[in-house]
Structures are given as C-alpha cells and as structure tokens.
Amino acid sequence: MSRSIPVKDRIGHFLPKLVLSPSLVFVFVGVYIFIAWTIWISLSSSRMLPKYDFVGLAQYVRLWSTPRWHTAVENLFIFTSLFLIVTILLGLFLAILLDQKVRAEGLLRAIYLYPMALSFIVTGTAWKWILNPSLGIQEVVNNLGWESFAFDWITSPTFAIYCVVIAAVWQSTGFAMAIFLAGLRGIDSSIIKAAQIEGAGLPRIYASIIVPMLRPAFLSVVVLLSYISIKSFDLVLALTNGGPGSSTEMPSTFMFTSTFRRDQMGVGAASAVMMLMTVAAIIVPYLYSELKEGGHEH
Amino acid sequence: MKFKNILLATTVALSMSIPAFAESEVEGIHHWVAESEVEALKVIIDNLSKEGFTWKDSAVGGMSGGNATQALRTRLAAGNPPATMQLLGFEGINWAKEGALQSLNDLYTENGWVDAVPPQIERFLKADGNYFSVPINMHRQNWIWANKAVFDEYDIAIPKTWNELIVSAKKLKKAGVTPIALSDENWQVLEMFEAIVAGQGGADFYKTAIVGLDEEALKSDTMIKAFDTLREIKGLVGENITGRDWAVATSMVASGEAAIQLMGDWAKGEFLAKGMRPGEDFLCFPAPSKTPNFTFIIDAFGMFKTDDANVKAGQVAWAKAIMDPEVQAQFNMIKGSIPARVDVSVENFDACAQQGYADREHAIEEGTLIPGLTEGFAVSPEFAGVFSDVVAQFFVTEMSSEDAVIALVAGINNAR
Numbered sequence: 001m002s003r004s005i006p007v008k009d010r011i012g013h014f015l016p017k018l019v020l021s022p023s024l025v026f027v028f029v030g031v032y033i034f035i036a037w038t039i040w041i042s043l044s045s046s047r048m049l050p051k052y053d054f055v056g057l058a059q060y061v062r063l064w065s066t067p068r069w070h071t072a073v074e075n076l077f078i079f080t081s082l083f084l085i086v087t088i089l090l091g092l093f094l095a096i097l098l099d100q101k102v103r104a105e106g107l108l109r110a111i112y113l114y115p116m117a118l119s120f121i122v123t124g125t126a127w128k129w130i131l132n133p134s135l136g137i138q139e140v141v142n143n144l145g146w147e148s149f150a151f152d153w154i155t156s157p158t159f160a161i162y163c164v165v166i167a168a169v170w171q172s173t174g175f176a177m178a179i180f181l182a183g184l185r186g187i188d189s190s191i192i193k194a195a196q197i198e199g200a201g202l203p204r205i206y207a208s209i210i211v212p213m214l215r216p217a218f219l220s221v222v223v224l225l226s227y228i229s230i231k232s233f234d235l236v237l238a239l240t241n242g243g244p245g246s247s248t249e250m251p252s253t254f255m256f257t258s259t260f261r262r263d264q265m266g267v268g269a270a271s272a273v274m275m276l277m278t279v280a281a282i283i284v285p286y287l288y289s290e291l292k293e294g295g296h297e298h
Numbered sequence: 299m300k301f302k303n304i305l306l307a308t309t310v311a312l313s314m315s316i317p318a319f320a321e322s323e324v325e326g327i328h329h330w331v332a333e334s335e336v337e338a339l340k341v342i343i344d345n346l347s348k349e350g351f352t353w354k355d356s357a358v359g360g361m362s363g364g365n366a367t368q369a370l371r372t373r374l375a376a377g378n379p380p381a382t383m384q385l386l387g388f389e390g391i392n393w394a395k396e397g398a399l400q401s402l403n404d405l406y407t408e409n410g411w412v413d414a415v416p417p418q419i420e421r422f423l424k425a426d427g428n429y430f431s432v433p434i435n436m437h438r439q440n441w442i443w444a445n446k447a448v449f450d451e452y453d454i455a456i457p458k459t460w461n462e463l464i465v466s467a468k469k470l471k472k473a474g475v476t477p478i479a480l481s482d483e484n485w486q487v488l489e490m491f492e493a494i495v496a497g498q499g500g501a502d503f504y505k506t507a508i509v510g511l512d513e514e515a516l517k518s519d520t521m522i523k524a525f526d527t528l529r530e531i532k533g534l535v536g537e538n539i540t541g542r543d544w545a546v547a548t549s550m551v552a553s554g555e556a557a558i559q560l561m562g563d564w565a566k567g568e569f570l571a572k573g574m575r576p577g578e579d580f581l582c583f584p585a586p587s588k589t590p591n592f593t594f595i596i597d598a599f600g601m602f603k604t605d606d607a608n609v610k611a612g613q614v615a616w617a618k619a620i621m622d623p624e625v626q627a628q629f630n631m632i633k634g635s636i637p638a639r640v641d642v643s644v645e646n647f648d649a650c651a652q653q654g655y656a657d658r659e660h661a662i663e664e665g666t667l668i669p670g671l672t673e674g675f676a677v678s679p680e681f682a683g684v685f686s687d688v689v690a691q692f693f694v695t696e697m698s699s700e701d702a703v704i705a706l707v708a709g710i711n712n713a714r
Contacts (some may be wrong), residue, residue, distance in 0.1 A: 067687070155482070240540070247694065
C-alpha cells in the first residue's frame with residue numbers, strides 16, 4: 001500500500017505532460033519548423049520551387065522595391081487600426097446597452113452574434129453586392145427618390161479599403177460584444193451600488209469603474225481581432241479581389257500572389273517573415289505587459 | 299457512363315488481345331470544369347478508351363488554373379505525379395527544365411507532329427531539345443465581339459485602327475449606348491492593353507517590348523501612346539464597371555446594351571448559347587492592328603516521368619488521342635477554340651472559328667502569331683504580374699502615361 005502512492009504520484013506527475021506532448025510535437029513541427037523554413041526560403045533565390053541557396057537580403061530588397069507591397073503595408077495599418085477601434089467601441093457600446101436588463105436580450109444577442117457564424121467569403125460576397133453602386137445601397141436610395149445620393153467607395157482606389165473595414169466590422173462586432181457582455185456579467189453589482197451611494201452618475205461609473213475592470217476582456221478582444229485582421233485574406237479576395245487596381249492589396253494576399261501565382265517564392269517568404277515580425281512587434285510586448293501585470297495582481 | 303466506358307474499354311482491349319492494358323488508367327489533372335469544357339474533354343477521353351485505357355479525372359477548378367497548378371505541385375512534392383497534366387503558359391517549361399516531364403521526341407518524329415504544329419508555339423512544347431507536351435487547341439485573345447444590330451442602327455463600320463474605334467465609340471456614347479463593355483478587373487484591362495500595344499506597335503514591337511522586355515522599347519513613345527489610348531478607352535466604358543464579370547460584359551453586348559467587347563474566343567459561347575448567330579446577330583473581328591496579328595493561348599498536356607510500363611503506355615495513348623486530327627476538330631468545335639494542328643479541316647466550324655483559322659495561317663506565314671500576355675504566354679508570371687499591376691493601377695487612378703511607363707520599367711527590372 002505504502003509503495004503504490006509514489007507510483008500514483010509519478011503517474012499524476014507525468015500524465016499532463018504525456019497528454020500534452022503530441023500536441024506540442026504538432027505545434028513544434030507545424031508552426032516553428034515551418035517558420036524557420038520560411039525564413040530560410042526568404043534568404044534564398046527560390047522562384048517556382050524552393051531552392052536552398054543563400055542570397056542574403058536580396059529578396060527583402062526586392063520586396064521593399066515593389067510598390068504593391070507598400071500599398072499592402074499601408075492598407076494593413078489602416079485596416080487593422082480602424083477595424084480594432086471601431087469594432088471595440090461598437091462592441092462595447094452594444095454590450096453596455098444589452099447589459100441594461102433589456103427585454104428579449106437572448107434574441108438580440110443571437111442577432112448580433114450571427115454574422116460571426118458566416119465565413120468571410122460569404123460576408124465579402126454579400127457586401128460586394130451591398131456596396132456596388134448599381135446594385136446595393138446607392139441604387140436603393142436613388143430609387144427611393146434621393147437621386148443625387150452617391151455611395152461608391154468600392155469603385156474608388158482611395159476609399160475601397162474602408163469598404164473592407166465596414167464588412168469586417170459588421171462581421172466581428174457581435175463577437176466583441178459577446179466577450180464584453182461576459183465581462184460585464186462578471187462584475188460584482190455591489191461595486192456599482194457602492195458607487196451609486198457615493199453619488200456617481202452612470203456614465204462616470206462606466207468610465208471609471210466598469211470599463212477599467214473589463215481589462216481581461218479587452219485583452220482577449222484585441223488579440224483575437226488582431227489575428228483576424230492579419231489573416232483577412234478571404235474577405236479581401238471575395239470583396240474586392242485586391243482591386244480596384246491593387247488598391248486593397250493586403251500583405252496576406254500579396255504573399256499568396258507572389259508565392260503561388262507569380263513564381264516568386266523568395267519574395268513571398270520575405271513578405272511572410274515581415275508579417276510575422278509585425279505581428280510579433282505588436283502582440284508580444286502587449287501580451288507580456290498584460291500577463292505580467294495580471295501575475296502581480298493575483 | 300463511366301461504367302460503360304470501362305466496359306467498352308475492356309471489350310476493345312480483349313478483342314485486341316492485350317488484356318494487360320484493360321486495367322490501365324490514365325490519370326490527369328486539368329482545370330476544365332465548365333459544362334462545354336467537360337463536354338469537349340469527353341471527346342479526348344472517348345478516343346482514349348478506344349485504345350483500351352480508362353481516364354481517371356482529377357479536375358481542379360478555380361483561379362484560371364491556379365488551383366490546378368497548386369494541386370500538381372503538391373502531388374510532385376509528395377512524389378506522386380499524375381500521368382498527365384494540363385500545362386499553362388510557362389508552367390510546362392519550368393517542369394521540363396526541372397526534369398519532371400518525359401521527352402516526347404520519338405512520338406513527335408514518328409507521327410509527323412513536328413510539322414503539324416505552328417513553329418511559333420514551339421517554345422511551349424519543347425525545352426532543351428526535348429518535346430515535353432502536346433497541344434490540343436489554340437484560343438485567340440485579340441477578338442472584338444460586336445452587336446450587329448447596334449452597328450447597323452448607328453451605321454458603324456468595322457474599325458481598322460484604334461483611332462477609328464475610338465471615334466465610333468464616341469459617336470455611340472453620344473447616342474446613349476455603352477460603347478465598350480469592360481470591367482476594372484485587372485486581367486480584363488490587361489487584355490485591352492495588350493491588344494492596343496500589338497495593334498498600334500505591330501507584332502515586331504510587341505515581340506521586343508512585351509516578349510523581349512527590352513527596356514528601350516518599354517520606355518518608347520509607342521508604349522506611352524498605348525497608355526494614352528487606354529486612357530481614352532476608359533472614358534468609353536460606361537458606369538459601374540467595378541467587379542463586372544467578363545461574361546456579364548458579353549451579355550451586355552448580346553442584349554445591345556453595349557456595342558463591343560474585346561475578349562478571347564471563349565466569349566463566343568455566350569452568344570451561341572443565346573441562340574445568336576455569327577455574322578447575323580453578332581460580329582467577330584480582330585482588334586484593330588496596323589499589321590494583322592493573332593494573339594494565341596494554347597492548352598497543352600505534358601506527361602510526367604514514371605517507371606510504370608502501364609502508365610507509360612497510357613501516356614502514349616493519351617498523347618496520340620490529343621494529337622488525333624479528328625479529336626482536335628471535335629474538341630474545338632465544342633470548346634470554341636481552333637485546333638492546335640495546322641492541318642485539320644475546319645469546314646464544319648462556325649464563321650468566327652473559320653476566320654480565326656485563316657487568320658492564323660496568315661499570321662504563321664508573316665511571323666505575326668504572338669503569345670498572349672494576360673494568360674501567361676508572353677512572359678513568365680513574375681513579369682506578367684508587373685504588367686498587370688501597372689496597367690490596372692493606371693486604369694483606375696489618374697496616373698499619367700509617362701509615370702506608368704516609368705513604373706513599368708522599374709517593376710520589370712525589380713522582378714528580373
């Protein structure tokens with residue numbers, strides 16, 4: 001009897017590691033090995049097929065001399081910042097409204113969350129029609145009698161990127177709302193009551209107490225939305241296909257086109273590495289600070 | 299149907315007392331998924347099954363063959379290539395140079411195929427002295443499709459130069475007809491542009507500037523003028539062109555809403571499907587050009603190296619089926635293109651195809667059979683991409699022709 005306890009302990013000690021090890025192997029091979037492989041390819045002269053030579057940073061020079069890549073990078077910043085800000089503000093606003101103990105909350109929540117159930121291809125195709133001046137909003141408003149009304153952003157090289165933002169916000173706002181709503185439900189109502197007794201108005205309570213307490217929810221939303229925006233490949237492809245011209249090109253579509261359509265695997269790999277570095281530069285410090293602070297508090 | 303084919307194949311094979319072949323299949327990757335394309339493919343498959351082979355279809359549709367190409371690369375990387383694959387543009391040349399494709403030299407010499415195909419397409423059939431693919435068809439890219447009723451009503455003559463075309467188009471615009479059905483999709487704009495370059499500059503200029511990527515030619519006034527012409531065309535394409543599909547543009551011409559469309563001969567099927575007849579309801583004529591030229595696209599099949607004797611025999615049968623003159627005639631009547639072989643009778647083809655065939659004969663003699671840029675036959679994809687980027691950006695923005703030429707030269711040099 002007394003000997004079986006250490007064995008049990010040992011099993012208990014190894015079991016989690018044993019269970020986790022296959023997924024660790026998969027992640028290691030599927031993610032980190034291929035990150036390393038991509039970096040290697042980005043330093044080679046690969047064109048249609050991988051070639052394992054070394055040309056230094058030549059592919060990066062070529063990448064940054066491509067005007068289309070500059071458009072893609074600018075678009076990524078415009079898209080990511082607008083998409084994050086608008087989705088978070090709108091999602092938070094909806095969550096606060098829904099938190100006011102409204103009737104049929106379940107139904108409303110489902111309605112707002114539904115777009116998330118669609119794939120970006122569907123969203124992109126639907127919004128392509130909605131935003132098309134001869135089919136969608138503009139046509140409807142014109143037919144209603146307001147003939148001078150124009151909403152043709154999708155045809156304009158300058159404004160088309162904002163159409164991508166609109167479609168992405170529509171898709172993801174419900175999702176942000178759901179996370180914020182869960183966060184709001186987790187806040188102890190006695191804190192709010194205490195604040196009310198102190199004489200604080202509702203706006204003040206939200207601004208100074210509730211929103212700061214939603215910090216973990218913000219972390220989840222920011223991380224998840226940033227990754228959606230980086231991989232916004234299918235949305236762009238379905239909505240504008242990178243057009244008009246190449247004005248809604250994104251790094252992800254650029255990477256795909258270079259690698260698989262234009263036989264420039266080296267350039268494609270270089271753009272993938274640039275994307276990885278951009279994401280790492282933003283997400284890693286943010287995660288680090290958030291997780292560190294969280295560790296101190298508890 | 300498949301069962302019937304197998305049955306037929308088996309009986310034929312047995313009667314020829316080569317039962318070993320009865321079990322043989324030929325697997326091929328292709329991207330023909332549209333109805334007429336599948337029908338056309340069936341012509342080759344039927345011929346193949348007469349030889350006792352069954353066809354294993356691995357169709358991968360989408361992205362103008364881009365997805366099929368991806369499928370092939372994955373299969374090759376896994377060491378499991380198909381017996382045959384439809385090769386587009388420079389794809390075949392690259393694989394031949396990688397040593398993945400079989401040499402078909404013996405078949406070409408034994409069957410007299412060397413003289414049966416136009417010399418101008420040899421670049422896509424032969425690399426390092428070895429024939430590596432067999433062509434089934436040839437599409438022409440620089441066609442203009444017109445609504446005859448609109449032409450008659452406004453008394454428009456078939457334009458011989460781009461200036462004439464623009465003058466007529468302006469007249470139509472005043473009358474309230476959309477002169478040119480076009481979209482802002484990059485490839486459609488590029489088709490227009492390459493027809494302008496070949497038309498205004500002539501076949502020799504096209505060969506130097508586009509195929510040869512000569513920097514002086516790319517910077518020349520001819521190129522600037524081509525961009526100027528494209529700018530004028532933009533004013534004549536009507537409203538709401540964003541994301542318009544080529545087939546939608548074709549149906550605008552068919553309905554008389556628009557007068558003309560510049561498009562490859564796959565547009566013909568859209569007219570024929572509406573019951574319209576060439577010469578009576580719609581017109582087909584080559585894009586204006588100072589020297590008549592013929593911009594070609596071909597579909598060719600390459601055979602991947604294998605040690606399996608059965609597969610090898612199947613590949614030979616497949617190559618012979620594709621190069622069979624009767625198969626080429628039947629296939630192309632359905633597909634809307636013309637036979638790749640130059641010795642096939644086209645008397646049963648429609649008027650447009652017959653004109654295309656005659657134009658090609660002329661172009662072969664004059665050396666004006668030139669490879670299409672948009673579909674990837676003029677230059678390899680990294681350069682074609684630069685043309686597409688610059689021309690499309692020029693079309694949708696206010697870029698000047700001079701800036702476009704500078705961007706073109708810089709982009710080409712960057713991709714070299």
